[in-house]
Amino acid sequence: MIPIKRLAAPRKEPSLRVPFFSFCSASPTRTRRSTSYRGGDISDSEKMESSAGWDDALDWLKLEHQSVSRSVSLPRHGNYKCLLEGERVLAEGHGVVLVNTDEAGTVVVTNFRLMFLSEGTQNTVALGTIPLATIEKLSKLVAKNQTAPRQSDKSTSRRLLQVIGKDLRIVVFGFRPRTKQRRLIYDALQRSSKPLRIWDLFAFSSGSSKFSNANPKVRLLNEYFRLLGKGSYSATMNMIEKESYMKSNELWRISNVNSSYSMCQTYPFALVLPKSISDDEVIQASTFRARGRLPVISWCHPVSGAVLARSSQPLVGLMMNLRSNADEKLVAALCTQPGGARGRRKLYIADARPRKNALANGAMGGGSESSSNYFQSEVVFLGIDNIHAMRESLSRLRDYLDTHGTTSSDGMSSFLRHGGWTWGGGNLSSMSASVSAFGDSGWLTHVQSVLTGAAWIAGHVALESASVLVHCSDGWDRTTQLVALANLLLDPYYRTFSGFQVLIEKDWLAFGHPFADRIGIPTVSGSSKMSFELTRQASVGSFPPSPSRQSVGSSPAPSASHAQNNCSPIFLQWVDCVSQLLRIYPFAFEFSSAFLVDLLDCMMSCRFGNFFCNSERERQQISIAEACGCMWAYLADVRSSQGRSHGHYNLFYDQLKHDGPLLPPAAALAPTLWPQFHLRWACPSEAQAGDELEDRCREMSLRFNELHKAKEIAEKKAAEMTSAFESLSVELRHEKQLSSSSMALAKRASKESAAIRRAIQSLGCNVHFASGGGTDIETSRPLEDRLTSGESNGQNDGSDLSVSISMVADENVSSASNPISRICQTLCPQSTREGGCKWPDAGCAQLGSQFVGLKANYDAFDRLSIYDSYFQTD
Numbered sequence: 001m002i003p004i005k006r007l008a009a010p011r012k013e014p015s016l017r018v019p020f021f022s023f024c025s026a027s028p029t030r031t032r033r034s035t036s037y038r039g040g041d042i043s044d045s046e047k048m049e050s051s052a053g054w055d056d057a058l059d060w061l062k063l064e065h066q067s068v069s070r071s072v073s074l075p076r077h078g079n080y081k082c083l084l085e086g087e088r089v090l091a092e093g094h095g096v097v098l099v100n101t102d103e104a105g106t107v108v109v110t111n112f113r114l115m116f117l118s119e120g121t122q123n124t125v126a127l128g129t130i131p132l133a134t135i136e137k138l139s140k141l142v143a144k145n146q147t148a149p150r151q152s153d154k155s156t157s158r159r160l161l162q163v164i165g166k167d168l169r170i171v172v173f174g175f176r177p178r179t180k181q182r183r184l185i186y187d188a189l190q191r192s193s194k195p196l197r198i199w200d201l202f203a204f205s206s207g208s209s210k211f212s213n214a215n216p217k218v219r220l221l222n223e224y225f226r227l228l229g230k231g232s233y234s235a236t237m238n239m240i241e242k243e244s245y246m247k248s249n250e251l252w253r254i255s256n257v258n259s260s261y262s263m264c265q266t267y268p269f270a271l272v273l274p275k276s277i278s279d280d281e282v283i284q285a286s287t288f289r290a291r292g293r294l295p296v297i298s299w300c301h302p303v304s305g306a307v308l309a310r311s312s313q314p315l316v317g318l319m320m321n322l323r324s325n326a327d328e329k330l331v332a333a334l335c336t337q338p339g340g341a342r343g344r345r346k347l348y349i350a351d352a353r354p355r356k357n358a359l360a361n362g363a364m365g366g367g368s369e370s371s372s373n374y375f376q377s378e379v380v381f382l383g384i385d386n387i388h389a390m391r392e393s394l395s396r397l398r399d400y401l402d403t404h405g406t407t408s409s410d411g412m413s414s415f416l417r418h419g420g421w422t423w424g425g426g427n428l429s430s431m432s433a434s435v436s437a438f439g440d441s442g443w444l445t446h447v448q449s450v451l452t453g454a455a456w457i458a459g460h461v462a463l464e465s466a467s468v469l470v471h472c473s474d475g476w477d478r479t480t481q482l483v484a485l486a487n488l489l490l491d492p493y494y495r496t497f498s499g500f501q502v503l504i505e506k507d508w509l510a511f512g513h514p515f516a517d518r519i520g521i522p523t524v525s526g527s528s529k530m531s532f533e534l535t536r537q538a539s540v541g542s543f544p545p546s547p548s549r550q551s552v553g554s555s556p557a558p559s560a561s562h563a564q565n566n567c568s569p570i571f572l573q574w575v576d577c578v579s580q581l582l583r584i585y586p587f588a589f590e591f592s593s594a595f596l597v598d599l600l601d602c603m604m605s606c607r608f609g610n611f612f613c614n615s616e617r618e619r620q621q622i623s624i625a626e627a628c629g630c631m632w633a634y635l636a637d638v639r640s641s642q643g644r645s646h647g648h649y650n651l652f653y654d655q656l657k658h659d660g661p662l663l664p665p666a667a668a669l670a671p672t673l674w675p676q677f678h679l680r681w682a683c684p685s686e687a688q689a690g691d692e693l694e695d696r697c698r699e700m701s702l703r704f705n706e707l708h709k710a711k712e713i714a715e716k717k718a719a720e721m722t723s724a725f726e727s728l729s730v731e732l733r734h735e736k737q738l739s740s741s742s743m744a745l746a747k748r749a750s751k752e753s754a755a756i757r758r759a760i761q762s763l764g765c766n767v768h769f770a771s772g773g774g775t776d777i778e779t780s781r782p783l784e785d786r787l788t789s790g791e792s793n794g795q796n797d798g799s800d801l802s803v804s805i806s807m808v809a810d811e812n813v814s815s816a817s818n819p820i821s822r823i824c825q826t827l828c829p830q831s832t833r834e835g836g837c838k839w840p841d842a843g844c845a846q847l848g849s850q851f852v853g854l855k856a857n858y859d860a861f862d863r864l865s866i867y868d869s870y871f872q873t874d
Contacts, residue, residue, distance in 0.1 A: 266512030405682025
């Protein structure tokens with residue numbers, strides 16, 4: 001056995017990105033050097049022996065301190081805080097080693113996922129935590145060490161469990177010998193990861209919970225209204241039940257011909273068709289297409305009227321000479337010009353298959369169109385391979401990444417883990433071999449084919465105003481990839497969160513992409529008869545297709561395994577294409593690469609019911625929307641926790657920068673590995689390298705948003721202060737006006753009081769000022785001085801000031817100087833010798849009281865005199 005050089009301290013690798021299903025912080029992974037061993041060298045038998053490798057990856061000595069009670073076959077289930085609503089523990093295994101990272105912990109199988117909990121922190125390790133529906137294959141493996149010479153032949157075998165995921169991870173768990181824990185975990189995984197009935201999936205156990213959403217039919221109708229320029233209408237379930245949604249514009253109409261799914265079981269309840277084609281002609285045309293999937297409109301240009309249509313292959317027969325007048329009329333109607341313009345636009349028929357495959361389908365009744373039968377048309381073959389080629393390509397890519405990754409499933413120290421150069425350790429021959437192996441997977445070549453085909457379609461619709469009809473064999477795999485990707489390139493609405501959801505629900509779900517068959521989960525038609533595959537080299541396990549999906553003219557199966565295996569990463573490949581476009585056009589998409597990763601995790605985990613079944617009809621039949629939670633509501637709830645700073649948002653999104661179609665040149669369509677998805681398990685540090693810059697930008701964006709909010713608050717306060725200042729200025733101007741008016745009145749009153757004072761003093765009277773207290777004050781100061789100084793009773797308190805005038809006897813004034821006394825003495829016969837008046841009731845005697853009520857009528861006062869008639873005698 002090759003000796004292992006142990007490190008003084010384990011090297012810490014960057015923590016893995018925790019997927020949506022972990023819900024607990026991932027513990028840091030640990031790596032150490034060990035000898036090389038590849039899983040492909042192990043047979044399926046439990047008695048298989050091997051040379052080192054696996055054994056050296058397991059440090060069994062560190063498990064000796066564990067108590068014996070933890071190694072029994074049926075431990076007591078613990079209570080885990082990270083369990084979801086409706087999630088329950090089925091089996092546990094203690095003292096287990098995650099071979100990829102050489103970390104000890106506990107394996108827990110629930111009815112939703114397989115969890116690996118770190119022994120020290122009891123946190124879930126992301127690499128070892130995988131939803132049951134994401135598991136593709138299980139393998140029980142046994143490894144023994146080669147005994148050294150002169151040593152006993154007895155050697156303890158190592159019990160290993162290999163888990164291969166649909167998300168490109170390969171994980172191996174090592175169990176302690178002489179225990180039944182591996183069998184317990186394996187049996188639990190076999191029973192729960194491949195349920196026989198759709199109702200056994202976790203989504204039905206958890207229920208809709210708070211992640212409920214509107215019926216997808218409503219959103220599909222609203223999208224139809226938008227495409228037809230009828231955005232003012234809003235769809236409702238009542239409208240759907242009454243079938244009152246048949247709106248139309250100049251060229252196209254919404255038809256209810258398939259409302260009961262009698263014409264085509266895999267098409268939606270509502271279809272967009274040419275307005276000039278009747279429902280009877282539509283039904284007749286459906287008989288000429290495989291599975292009744294006749295040409296229907298997926299997207300129409302709002303100005304030019306060009307359309308993007310989809311269908312299945314025509315049933316032209318072996319001699320390629322069968323025709324249908326109804327089908328040809330329907331296809332010709334796709335080229336109608338708006339506004340009654342003369343002539344017809346060019347029609348391109350894009351057959352997604354290679355030409356030889358299309359011709360081979362003719363032997364089973366299928367085939368492709370002839371341009372001579374369709375007016376002004378051109379048939380183009382895009383050369384995209386079938387679902388089996390995609391499945392095998394992804395499997396080869398997964399093996400390559402596991403072989404050359406930093407967390408290899410066989411525990412060996414790869415070149416990267418030794419600190420060497422990338423993908424081959426810097427050795428020219430080994431690097432060339434690894435690159436060649438990566439190229440042999442063909443995954444990026446297939447991605448490029450889909451991207452090129454979609455760009456070609458979008459370019460002819462946008463630049464040439466031509467209509468394009470897209471189909472493959474059945475019209476639900478390659479056709480969906482091309483149509484959905486072309487929609488994404490043509491319409492900027494589909495590059496937003498809401499538009500992306502509508503796009504997937506319209507072209508993938510409503511138009512019958514068989515998600516149940518492609519993911520490998522049971523559907524409504526019955527139970528699965530697939531046996532579990534135990535070898536690493538075999539193809540992806542799957543369920544047999546449902547009877548309704550035995551394709552007319554489908555591609556001939558190259559092997560028996562292909563005939564029984566319809567699993568294929570078609571949707572995953574399409575999302576990979578979207579990530580390539582996001583890399584090419586970083587400003588054009590509202591969502592980020594992290595959103596796409598979480599979208600795939602949700603789809604493969606089957607935690608939500610959005611991707612269950614094979615058609616809209618099947619999902620309606622078992623009320624998926626009401627029974628299960630909605631993935632879109634969950635993702636929206638996740639984003640709402642942080643707003644625009646959440647990782648699902650693209651920081652660089654600029655709606656105005658790309659407000660039209662995206663037409664990438666051919667040179668730009670050179671796909672690369674998608675680090676966030678392809679490398680997140682095999683090379684987590686490489687996967688996170690691209691995220692570091694984005695994380696920094698996100699932090700800066702978050703800081704900028706905080707500063708922007710602080711600026712808005714400061715501006716709001718400044719506006720409030722400005723408004724208050726303006727209000728105070730208005731009040732001050734008003735007060736100044738009142739003050740000026742008061743000063744004018746005071747000056748006028750001063751003049752009046754001065755005139756009164758002079759007049760009264762001329763009559764021998766005194767002026768008395770009284771404050772609010774009512775005390776009379778005799779003063780010799782002018783009234784004007786008193787008013788201007790504001791004094792009253794010796795105070796400046798602004799109290800009320802009253803003026804009283806009274807007639808008083810002035811001993812200092814002689815009778816000669818008093819004009820009234822002189823009048824009385826000379827004219828009044830009733831005057832006494834002492835100067836008094838004997839007629840106290842006479843008018844002259846009341847003169848003083850008359851002065852008191854005087855209202856400053858100067859002229860009248862100047863003319864005031866004693867009544868002449870009083871002094872006249874007969």
